[in-house]
Amino acid sequence: MEPLLAVDDVRVSFEKESGAVAVLNGVDLSVQPGESIGIVGESGAGKTVLVRTILNLLQEPWKVHQGQIRFDGEDLLAKQEEELRQIRGVKIALTSPEPRKQLNPLVRVGEQLAHGIRAHRKITRKEALELAVEALESVGIPDPHLRVRSYPHELSGGMCQRVVIAMALSHSPKLLLADEPTAGLDVTIARQILDLMAELVHEFGSSLMLVSRDMGVVAHYCQRVAVMYAGQIVEVGETEVFYGAAAHPYSRHLLRAARAARDDRRAAAATVEARAAAAHGCAYTPRCPVAITACEQSTPALEPVEDGHAARCFRRGEVARGEVQA
Amino acid sequence: MTTLVDGGGPQSRKEAAAAEFRNFLAFARRRPGFIFGLCVVVVTVFLAICGPYIAPYHPERALPGAGLQPPSGQHWMGTDVSGMDVFSRVISAPRIDLAIALSATLIAFVGGVLLGVVSGFYAGARGIPRVASEAIMRGADILQAFPVFIFALALVGFRGPGTENVIVALAFLNIPYFLRVTRGAVFQVRERPFIEAARCAGNKEVRIAFVHVMPNALGPALANVSPGIGFAILLTAALSFVGAGVPKPTPEWGSMISIGAPNMMTGQWWTALFPGLALGITVLGYALVGDGIRDYMDPVNRR
Numbered sequence: 001m002e003p004l005l006a007v008d009d010v011r012v013s014f015e016k017e018s019g020a021v022a023v024l025n026g027v028d029l030s031v032q033p034g035e036s037i038g039i040v041g042e043s044g045a046g047k048t049v050l051v052r053t054i055l056n057l058l059q060e061p062w063k064v065h066q067g068q069i070r071f072d073g074e075d076l077l078a079k080q081e082e083e084l085r086q087i088r089g090v091k092i093a094l095t096s097p098e099p100r101k102q103l104n105p106l107v108r109v110g111e112q113l114a115h116g117i118r119a120h121r122k123i124t125r126k127e128a129l130e131l132a133v134e135a136l137e138s139v140g141i142p143d144p145h146l147r148v149r150s151y152p153h154e155l156s157g158g159m160c161q162r163v164v165i166a167m168a169l170s171h172s173p174k175l176l177l178a179d180e181p182t183a184g185l186d187v188t189i190a191r192q193i194l195d196l197m198a199e200l201v202h203e204f205g206s207s208l209m210l211v212s213r214d215m216g217v218v219a220h221y222c223q224r225v226a227v228m229y230a231g232q233i234v235e236v237g238e239t240e241v242f243y244g245a246a247a248h249p250y251s252r253h254l255l256r257a258a259r260a261a262r263d264d265r266r267a268a269a270a271t272v273e274a275r276a277a278a279a280h281g282c283a284y285t286p287r288c289p290v291a292i293t294a295c296e297q298s299t300p301a302l303e304p305v306e307d308g309h310a311a312r313c314f315r316r317g318e319v320a321r322g323e324v325q326a
Numbered sequence: 327m328t329t330l331v332d333g334g335g336p337q338s339r340k341e342a343a344a345a346e347f348r349n350f351l352a353f354a355r356r357r358p359g360f361i362f363g364l365c366v367v368v369v370t371v372f373l374a375i376c377g378p379y380i381a382p383y384h385p386e387r388a389l390p391g392a393g394l395q396p397p398s399g400q401h402w403m404g405t406d407v408s409g410m411d412v413f414s415r416v417i418s419a420p421r422i423d424l425a426i427a428l429s430a431t432l433i434a435f436v437g438g439v440l441l442g443v444v445s446g447f448y449a450g451a452r453g454i455p456r457v458a459s460e461a462i463m464r465g466a467d468i469l470q471a472f473p474v475f476i477f478a479l480a481l482v483g484f485r486g487p488g489t490e491n492v493i494v495a496l497a498f499l500n501i502p503y504f505l506r507v508t509r510g511a512v513f514q515v516r517e518r519p520f521i522e523a524a525r526c527a528g529n530k531e532v533r534i535a536f537v538h539v540m541p542n543a544l545g546p547a548l549a550n551v552s553p554g555i556g557f558a559i560l561l562t563a564a565l566s567f568v569g570a571g572v573p574k575p576t577p578e579w580g581s582m583i584s585i586g587a588p589n590m591m592t593g594q595w596w597t598a599l600f601p602g603l604a605l606g607i608t609v610l611g612y613a614l615v616g617d618g619i620r621d622y623m624d625p626v627n628r629r
Contacts, residue, residue, distance in 0.1 A: 055526060057522060057525065057526070059450075060450060081531075085528050085530065086528070088525065088526050088527070088528050089526055089527040089528035090528060093526065093527075094523075094526040096519055096522070096523060098519065101518065101519040101520060102519055102520050102523040103520055103523070104520045104524065104537075104538050104541075104542065105520075105542065106541045106542055107537070107538070107541075112524075115524070115527065115529055115533070115537070116527035116528060116529070119527060119528040119529050119530070119533075120528055154339075164523070167523075167527055168526075168527075171528075
């Protein structure tokens with residue numbers, strides 16, 4: 001099947017006066033129509049930058065060096081601002097972390113919804129406001145006809161996230177990019193928000209790219225998982241296969257950390273070191289318990305372990321089968 | 327059709343407004359300077375509206391044979407060289423002074439904010455918007471490179487004296503201040519996540535700039551309105567003092583001081599002193615109100 005979104009060898013850096021910092025080092029990823037894919041990885045892995053690159057939202061000092069992003073047969077990176085405007089919010093929608101910050105504090109939420117709706121449909125303000133009421137109702141906000149007149153500070157964080165989701169889905173996009181939709185929400189609310197998002201995405205037949213640090217969330221809501229590390233996809237596979245037989249030592253590490261449900265101090269301490277080493281060899285080498293000499297000398301490609309399951313590791317087979325303790 | 331009624335509980339919103347008002351009172355109580363400034367603003371506004379009506383004498387009519395009388399029960403602040411009642415003129419002056427200062431500051435505020443939003447929002451962009459943004463800033467630099475008073479004098483000299491020309495000159499001079507503070511605020515606001523969210527929702531750049539960025543970047547410019555008015559009053563008086571502002575005999579503090587200045591030498595201190603005091607107190611009051619508003623908007627300085 002022709003993928004809805006195909007990210008091909010995308011390289012992005014952050015240009016500083018003292019030199020460029022590579023943030024995405026050749027990301028390859030595809031999203032099928034109607035599928036939900038989870039992107040996991042630690043802070044600084046490049047998850048958010050990837051999402052923003054897909055929407056071509058990066059401005060200076062960010063720079064996209066190479067690569068292609070094909071969406072629905074079009075090359076997004078080659079588009080002009082006005083063409084992008086016709087895609088953003090209509091075909092690809094984004095929700096970012098911290099819902100309250102996504103809303104303009106001085107504009108009533110109904111107005112903000114109506115702005116988004118009217119940006120792409122020739123209707124009157126009044127009609128747009130009525131659609132906004134319906135949109136709020138569809139995301140489960142009680143008394144939507146009252147709430148359209150609320151300001152963001154009058155709503156709870158969970159409510160704000162519902163508004164943001166309503167806004168993102170107001171044009172039934174083909175792809176929803178959900179960047180940490182539950183950051184800053186407590187667990188029960190997070191669950192409700194994710195259920196709602198999954199339900200609506202299913203209803204519209206949209207694809208979902210769920211960026212999260214929570215391995216449990218991704219396991220529950222996504223059919224496929226992609227693991228990011230130091231600006232690369234280091235492993236991608238079906239959720240069940242991945243959770244059963246992760247083939248990259250880093251994925252194993254993440255899963256173990258998630259199971260232990262505690263912070264791994266070693267991981268935090270090694271992050272900077274890992275980034276510095278990313279220039280040659282596998283970026284994960286400094287932290288990898290099963291690294292071999294080859295890992296320091298050349299970068300492994302994202303190669304298949306089996307059908308539909310690939311990892312960037314020379315020892316992927318052994319790791320996947322659990323022959324080495326990674 | 328769905329009827330829209332007030333959301334968020336009208337009760338709670340009203341309560342929030344009441345709480346804000348109590349906060350404001352508590353804040354003002356700790357600041358005598360702010361209260362003094364507020365009183366000055368209230369009094370000048372009142373005089374601007376009613377001054378000429380409550381004045382005991384006609385502010386522009388000379389009383390024959392009553393020139394240069396010292397302050398007395400009849401003429402509280404004495405009379406000037408042509409026999410006009412100084413007190414009547416002092417309380418009639420806010421009408422013209424405030425009208426000039428208010429309209430000039432308002433024009434400067436609107437112009438400065440609009441230009442500030444454009445220059446801040448498009449700074450670092452590519453193509454024509456960037457050129458516009460840079461051009462605006464260089465224009466402001468040029469305006470501010472000249473000494474303020476000389477520049478105002480030149481502008482009025484160029485257009486000829488008269489109330490409208492004073493307004494134009496003052497508005498022009500004040501634009502860079504509002505422009506710069508707004509530009510700075512825009513730099514902060516445009517990095518906030520809801521701006522990107524608005525962009526992702528497909529809003530046009532112009533709409534993002536003026537609907538989403540501008541209202542959130544108004545604070546610093548608003549805090550500068552009151553001192554701006556004080557500054558404009560001072561400059562109006564200065565221009566009138568040198569004869570480039572409001573034509574005589576319209577009651578205006580600056581021109582009154584200039585009328586009275588020669589009499590100071592010969593001992594008739596009252597003709598220039600009282601308008602001078604009124605001018606000083608007014609400018610001080612507006613500046614204090616500006617300081618108070620700025621502190622009030624800054625949560626750290628509220629205490």
